[in-house]
Amino acid sequence: MYYLKLIFKNVFRAKLRSSLTIVGLVIAILAFGLLQTVVDAWFAGANASSTARMVTRNAISLVFPMPLYYRDRIKSVSGVKSVSHSQWFGGIYIEPKNFFPQFAVDSENYFEMYPEFIIKPEELLAFKRDRQGAVVGRKLADQYGWKVGDVVPIRGTIFPGNWQFNIRAIFDGKDETTVTRQFYFQFSYINEYLLKRYPKRADQIGIFNIEVTDPGRIADIGKAIDAEFKNSLAETLTETEKSFQLGFIAQSEAIVVAIRVVSFVVILIIMAVVANTMAMTARERLAEYATLKALGFSPGFVAGLVFGEALMLALIGAGIGILLTFPVAQGFAASPAGAVFAVFKVSQDTVLLQLASALVVGVIASLVPGWRSANIKIVDGLRHVG
């Protein structure tokens, strides 16, 4: 008890230096937490995917379509419960920087396959009845201030022309991890136009969404579907929804790796700052430590003082930093820059990592000064002037 009190008193002896160190720690722990959250946000789409759903795409690449009649053949594969389809639209709303994913989907059963999207039944019905209808996620609607009944113009890039959609439904997510930044509309609306203008491009689809009866057999079902189209004009590649999403992340892996590296550099920098503080503290108090040893306290006791001081500094800084992470993350998620991420939430793991890194910083920063103070010759120490 006295020991703790002594350490606590020691921490605040040099008020200015300690508060500066704590501020530095707070900034670093905060930055570390935010970077971890960014990495989490990157993987959010993949983590939220269901284990009972698969995605079939063209084996060459996602940009090649498959004929629409594949749908019935997929449906006949044993173990397939239902099949829907979606097509990336990639249009522009007003200007290119307003990016959000747009999909032309099979309006009949697409939303039945995704129970995590909560839609009012009457709104869903209104969407199915309106060929120009659209279903949008809550986050997206809030971002642009859309309401049910609004008309949204979108300029096509892959499907040329200026398209008008009427918002018929706004969906909410089942929980915080559900992404609600998408824009869905009816595939038939685009397909009819293609049939008239570009008949070669009509009745072609980018992705088949499949629900299986038994998640345990998912790999075999995928193989069976791909075998169905072997050596055809459009060979398919079927994978679980999660691995499909991870594929996108793997493509931009370099950026995720960079963010990870940077978050450890933050910890290194702050280690240098705290170690610096501890080196000074120990140097100033060498005479005191020598006095303690002269009074008969063990070298371990002296080293413990230095360790304790560094740990206490680190924990105070980490505590404030962790507390600040939540409001800052919320503020970031609400800002235009945060709109890029569908889900931006500080996870429990992040908090634990922050805490762990603070402890590591405290221990490593006090290694050299602690060892020095413990092994000082009493005579030299008493003679030492800070």
Place this chain on the structure above:
Amino acid sequence: MKVPFSYVFRNLWTRKLTTALTAGGMALVAFVFAAVLMLDAGLKQTMVGTGSFDNVIFIRKGAETEIQSGVSRDQASLLESLPQIARDVDGRAMVSKESVVLISLTKRGQDKGSNIVTRGLPPMGLTLRPQVKIISGRMFRPGSSEIVVGRSIFEDFEGVAIGQSLRFAQRDWLVVGMFDGGKSAFDSEVWGDSEQLMQAFRRGGYSSAIGHLADSNSFDALKADVEGDIRLTVEGKREQIFYEDQSRALSTFISILGTVLSVIFSLGAMIGAAITMYSAVAMRTAEIGTLRALGFRRPSILAAFLLEALLLSLVGGIGGLVFASFLQVITISTLNFQSFSQLAFGFTLTPGIVLQTLLFSLLMGFVGGFLPAMEASRLKIVDALRAA
């Protein structure tokens, strides 16, 4: 009367551990700062090196990338007849009619495919891109199922070697050569014969057409002609500008991320410098008193301590740059959000970045050292002498 420089230098030299720790923290910040600038410069260099200023690329109106675009055969022929397009020695129009598709290849050490641009081009396509050189093997024969691969594809992807075949679009394509695109985006592409690729992928038309201007200044006239012709549903851009636009989103992302990080980090480093300088002042109170008693004025004391902080940060900045310069051997390959395909680019160190990094370090030193230096210069002589 100024405090001698050797006094400042020896102060830092005496406390080696503290100096090293503070400068080390600053070096890390300078390193990150420089790395981000270098990455952005590398990306820009790649994109600028890809397009040539005197080439014009035509894609379908409204399309943003070659992947989304389609140019029919008759429109491409119309483009060849435009008066502003250069002719070669045989009198042929210098227009390369190309088809661009994405295929999926697997990176080494990953089990997921990445999208690769595969470009089908006629012999004219090579003429328009003098920066591309075959460095091993040979060029593909026109009209055959042979392909050549860019340098980054060769280095980063599984199963790509000369004599091997890649299978896509129900055919085996024999890799017969590797080319170097002079650090351009072509390094991340696979090239083959345009007609063969179009047949394999069941394409009726081209993706884009690239024309060479006879006179560099005639671009506006060409643009006006294209826009005025109702038979043409394409738009022309200077190739260089087209490729810059292609990487804008990625470049913005890198810059924003880098700026935010640098600002946060520099706060930490400034605090580190402030701690060091404050304790230097506290430890040397008696010394400062002595200096003042000897007749050194307040401004020179201020200057001496500020110089100490600046020297610290300069050491840090130089250290960070030395480490950052090693990054130039690294190439990273990532997804370009706009073209939806892989793009490899490296870190490029320019004199401008060296200067910016050093100035940034000095700024950190100045901000971190100013308050402690002020405190040092405001000590009262009598109190300071008593402090020991």
